Amino acid sequence: MASHPSEGLLRRLLDEPDGVADVDRDHVGACPECRSRMDAASADALLVASALRCDADVDVDAGWQRLRGALTEPAPKVATRKKFTLRSxxxxxxxxxxxxxxxxxxxxxxxxxxxxxxxxxxxxxxxxxxxxxxxxxxxxxxxxxxxxxxxxxxxxxxxxxxxxxxxxxxxxxxxxxxxxxxxxxxxxxxxxxxxxxxxxxxxxxxxxxxxxxxxxxxxxxxxxxxxxxxxxxxxxxxxxxxxxxxxxxxxxxxxxxxxxxxxxxxxxxxxxxxxxxxxxxxxxxxxxxxxxxxxxxxxxxxxxxxxxxxxxxxxxxxxxxxxxxxxxxxxxxxxxxxxxxxxxxxxxxxxxxx
Amino acid sequence: MPASVRADLEHIFRAAYPKVVGVAARVLGSRDEAEDVAQETFLAFGRTNVPAGEAIGWLCVAAAHTALNHLRSGRRRAVREEAAGGAGDAVAPDVADAVVTREEHRRVRAALSRLPRKQAVALVLRHSGLSYAEVAAALDLSPGSVGTTVRRAESALREELNRGQSSE
Incomplete structure (x- = not known):
């Protein structure tokens, strides 16, 4: 049996199975230890995905108008909800x-x-x-x-x-x-x-x-x-x-x-x-x-x-x-x-x- | 539009803005703040000559860094906000979010800001939907090490969450 795949490889197997070599995929399928490691990786990934989830439904048109204004305004003296400044x-x-x-x-x-x-x-x-x-x-x-x-x-x-x-x-x-x-x-x-x-x-x-x-x-x-x-x-x-x-x-x-x-x-x-x-x-x-x-x-x-x-x-x-x-x-x-x-x-x- | 701004900016903006906001929102947990960061990022991008084919990677990395910087500089502010009754514009409620409380969100962001920067950026990019190849290209990592970097970051965040729970 092939050696145990690395943690990184197991992690990729969760997201992109096609990016992992057949021999590693087969190994994980047959190795209880690696299945268990992969379950742990999967649980962590799900937890983090949940923790990082956010509502990012944005209005692209409004965003573009805002950017265009910032690019062409001579001096943006009146800040619109400026928690952060706009310059990079x-x-x-x-x-x-x-x-x-x-x-x-x-x-x-x-x-x-x-x-x-x-x-x-x-x-x-x-x-x-x-x-x-x-x-x-x-x-x-x-x-x-x-x-x-x-x-x-x-x-x-x-x-x-x-x-x-x-x-x-x-x-x-x-x-x-x-x-x-x-x-x-x-x-x-x-x-x-x-x-x-x-x-x-x-x-x-x-x-x-x-x-x-x-x-x-x-x-x-x-x-x-x-x-x-x-x-x-x-x-x-x-x-x-x-x-x-x-x-x-x-x-x-x-x-x-x-x-x-x-x-x-x-x-x-x-x-x-x-x-x-x-x-x-x-x-x-x-x-x-x-x-x-x-x-x-x-x-x-x-x-x-x-x-x-x-x-x-x-x-x-x-x-x-x-x-x-x-x-x-x-x-x-x-x-x-x-x-x-x-x-x-x-x-x-x-x-x-x- | 000033002549110093790249001609393809609007095209790239329309294609990439939601993704760039998404990257920043995952770091900051607030869409409004994320839009500020995305605007800041596109302003900088507009004056670069980054090839269009590399734009999305550049923008996502820059947004992640800028958001992480805001997170860092906002830590003191966060303490004040918490004292005043919690962040006003928190994450939208979601059934799946029920397992992660606001306190946990705060802990996740604190942990994110403590991670080695490359781990934090790789994690956020991956969870924003970039492929392993795209994360690798954007961060100058080998594709093989993206999984390792992301796995370490997730493990560190999980430990942070568990530590918080056990201390409650």
Whole structure:
């Protein structure tokens, strides 16, 4: 007689008998012990099916109308029965990853990061503003001359070797986070932006204020990275925990002073006035890295991580949180499907292996 | 519709919405909350370029994770709700449900949130009607290990329910 089939195989036999080999099916038919194990599996399956049963008779048309409204509404200020906010936590995590994984946003058009970051301060933007934020490419040409080449590496040692950065050690993982992290690294990214008045005029559809002398002949070089992220993964959903570090974004100018160019860009139509005002206030501190905080779904507050000023971001429903701080030219972040207390606990207890 | 939203969203939404709500409802035990989660999931999906052929798996996994996250963050809230007289929008009564009381529902959800995440997601996907092959593809599991993962999860939930009964 063949050996006893595994519990998993017995379980599948309940649901998909055709997915199980004949020899195993025959064995179970003839083996009292396996019949008994299968009865136990069947009882558990029925109990759980009953416990998980739910009324999920939905109105698809109404659901589609609601989704379409959420996708097209400029700013969903009036929430309809919003126990949870509607924006995706996945997007927030992607945002954190973008920052940690080489700050590729800098080259993709996030020109707030043109200056070196020594401190982080949140900028609050309505969802509508975020959608309208102009991509730099609408105002000139943006060429990525060094690509970050984000990639998975084998382990912490390789991550250290590739990036030259220390790798994080988390001694006490938050409840619900298990296993070993996977490491993702990114090389330094460099993008070059060149302002194009004609293109900008077309993009905004109106006459532009006269650019400062030399603006069109200047090149602005943006760099970020290298960086690494340790990710305690979930299959294909939200990462449970991310700890990452990246060399802070820096900006260089080959022509007119950077501040002059930035103030001019800030004055262009297309940038919501409120955001421009907020950004202008940051320019008094040229070492501050503004983080975009979507005001509809995320909250932020400042605290400290071992004496360094840090910004905490969290989705309003509490499903995701991240803390970001800058130390000696490096941006470090801890985020995941955790509470703000949990990310701060991890952040404050982090150790780094060189 | 904004240009950043994928063109096939409505088609996929109409085909998959009931299933995605079902996945979230099994985790949360509330259809209203499940619809919130499903909406959140489709909003995220609308901005991805996940191939249409993988959409249902992606959506179900994302809905399960999002719902489990809500479960986690809602634990403190649940304590308050219980103190205030129990969840308002509980599961619809059903003859078969009579064997599983509201208290047991609460315990099941608490246990779900304590399971290793992959087990919890596999369990919910399987009980939402995904085949073993679909669960395997969606979770990067080998088809052979789906049964093992689901069996372990069911066994853990049953123990949780039994522990609750014996302590009453």
């Amino acid at each position: 936590p996945v997007i927030a995590v992607v945002g954190v990853m973008a920052l940690l994984g080489g700050a590729s946003a800098a080259a993709a058009g996030d020109w707030f990061q043109i200056f070196r970051a020594e401190k982080i301060a949140p900028v609050t933007v309505d969802q509508a503003d975020l959608v309208r934020l102009p991509d730099l490419s609408a105002f000139g040409t943006l060429t990525v001359v060094e690509k970050p080449n984000l990639r998975r590496v084998e382990d912490a040692r390789e991550a250290r070797e590739v990036t030259g950065l220390p790798s994080p050690l988390v001694d006490d993982l938050p409840q619900g986070v298990t296993g070993a992290p996977q490491f993702t690294v990114g090389d330094r990214i460099r993008g070059v932006f060149r302002f194009d008045a004609e293109k900008a005029r077309q993009a905004t559809g109106q006459a532009l204020p006269a650019p400062p002398a030399g603006m069109e002949n200047s090149e602005f070089s943006l760099t970020a990275g290298p960086g690494m992220a340790a990710v305690w993964p979930e299959a294909r959903g939200v990462p449970a925990l991310i700890v990452g570090r990246v060399a802070a974004p820096k900006g260089f100018s080959t022509g007119i002073p950077f501040e002059t160019a930035r103030d001019y860009l800030l004055s262009l139509p297309g940038l919501p006035a409120g955001v421009a005002d907020q950004l202008r206030s940051f320019t008094k501190e040229p070492t501050t890295l503004p983080l975009i905080v979507k005001s509809g779904t995320e909250t932020s507050f400042t605290t400290d991580v071992n004496g360094l000023p840090a910004t905490v971001l969290a989705t309003r429903d509490g499903t995701l949180a991240a803390v970001v701080w800058v130390d000696k030219g490096y941006v470090t972040g801890v985020g995941g499907s955790l509470s703000t207390d949990e990310v701060l606990e991890v952040a404050r207890a982090l150790r780094w292996k060189k």
